[in-house]
Amino acid sequence: MADYQEAPLATRPKTLDPNEYFSVSLEQRRSEQSRAALRANLKRQYQMQLNNPLRRELIEDPALTRWVYARTHTYPHFNATSKTSLLGAMFGVAPLFILYYVFKTDRDRKEGQIKAGTVERKFCMSS
Amino acid sequence: MRTSHSVRQRPSVNMAGVGFRRWAQALCRGNGSGISALVSGCRAASGVSKGSLPGPYPTTPEEKAAAAKKYNMTVEDYEPYPNKGEGYGDYPNLPERSQHERDPWYQWDHPDLRRNWGEPIHWDFDMYIRNRVDTSPSPVSWSSMCKQLFGFIGFMLFMFYLGEKFPSYQPVAAKQYPYNDLYLEKGGDPEKEPEEVKHYEI
Numbered sequence: 001m002a003d004y005q006e007a008p009l010a011t012r013p014k015t016l017d018p019n020e021y022f023s024v025s026l027e028q029r030r031s032e033q034s035r036a037a038l039r040a041n042l043k044r045q046y047q048m049q050l051n052n053p054l055r056r057e058l059i060e061d062p063a064l065t066r067w068v069y070a071r072t073h074t075y076p077h078f079n080a081t082s083k084t085s086l087l088g089a090m091f092g093v094a095p096l097f098i099l100y101y102v103f104k105t106d107r108d109r110k111e112g113q114i115k116a117g118t119v120e121r122k123f124c125m126s127s
Numbered sequence: 128m129r130t131s132h133s134v135r136q137r138p139s140v141n142m143a144g145v146g147f148r149r150w151a152q153a154l155c156r157g158n159g160s161g162i163s164a165l166v167s168g169c170r171a172a173s174g175v176s177k178g179s180l181p182g183p184y185p186t187t188p189e190e191k192a193a194a195a196k197k198y199n200m201t202v203e204d205y206e207p208y209p210n211k212g213e214g215y216g217d218y219p220n221l222p223e224r225s226q227h228e229r230d231p232w233y234q235w236d237h238p239d240l241r242r243n244w245g246e247p248i249h250w251d252f253d254m255y256i257r258n259r260v261d262t263s264p265s266p267v268s269w270s271s272m273c274k275q276l277f278g279f280i281g282f283m284l285f286m287f288y289l290g291e292k293f294p295s296y297q298p299v300a301a302k303q304y305p306y307n308d309l310y311l312e313k314g315g316d317p318e319k320e321p322e323e324v325k326h327y328e329i
Contacts, residue, residue, distance in 0.1 A: 013230070034201050042199060042245035046236055059244070062179055063199070067248040070181040070218045077183060079212025 184210040185217050194219075198247045208250075219247055225255040225262040 006012045014020060049059045078084070113119040178197070184207055185191045194217045195205035208215035229241040236244045240256060254260050265272065303326040306312070310321040 046244035063245050074214025077216040078214045081212045
């Protein structure tokens, strides 16, 4: 196993990671234990709900609710700093004006060409 | 979380529960008349409570501990996004790893998402699902990939450019017809002798 090479698109499994065995302190083991305890508690809650024969509704996931809520309620935590204002201006305000000018000048130029008769309109059916 | 409304979901009717439900409804309807009776101060206790939803950026260590508990994380793992007014609040800043990188053989609660129930969701989770962005290690290094791709594209572009500059075709000549260039077929006089047309050289 010493010459194990992981598959090209996979990460190395935790049990074969040398750092797991050679440089682990007691605090790291303790924090891993507390993480595992949290995870086990969540697993237990889920399994209790999943295998409850009297349950008729969907199992609601509070983490999902929090995620959706956080993504939609960003305005209360918004502050107009230089960076956020710059981003807002760059993506929200500038495209309006830039695109207006680009389209307007292009269309005016085309209209001038048509009036002067210089452009060949292959698919025009109105004239 | 059980409230009086849980009566609806059980097949057998709990008489005490029905009675309590009717009493609660009567209480809500009791004060005022018309619209004010419907807009009552009575709120169902089911669903998420306000304390379990994301809140503002935590400043004190107690707030940080409470937020870590809320998101089911350990206190040293929990790290909120920096408070730059970008709208994150106290949502945890999880490592930017795609779901592709998670163990495919572990028994996840949701196997297609490779996620367990109740696990804190990354802010960009919908980007990191297995149909989309993949952060797992690539087979060769980035520089090698860039060199191969742009080298190939550059070489092909250069060769096509040379082909445009120096075209080379099969040699062609005008078509040669027999019978003195089809003298009679082209409406020549049958009495007259046509001039000899020779298409070869010996």
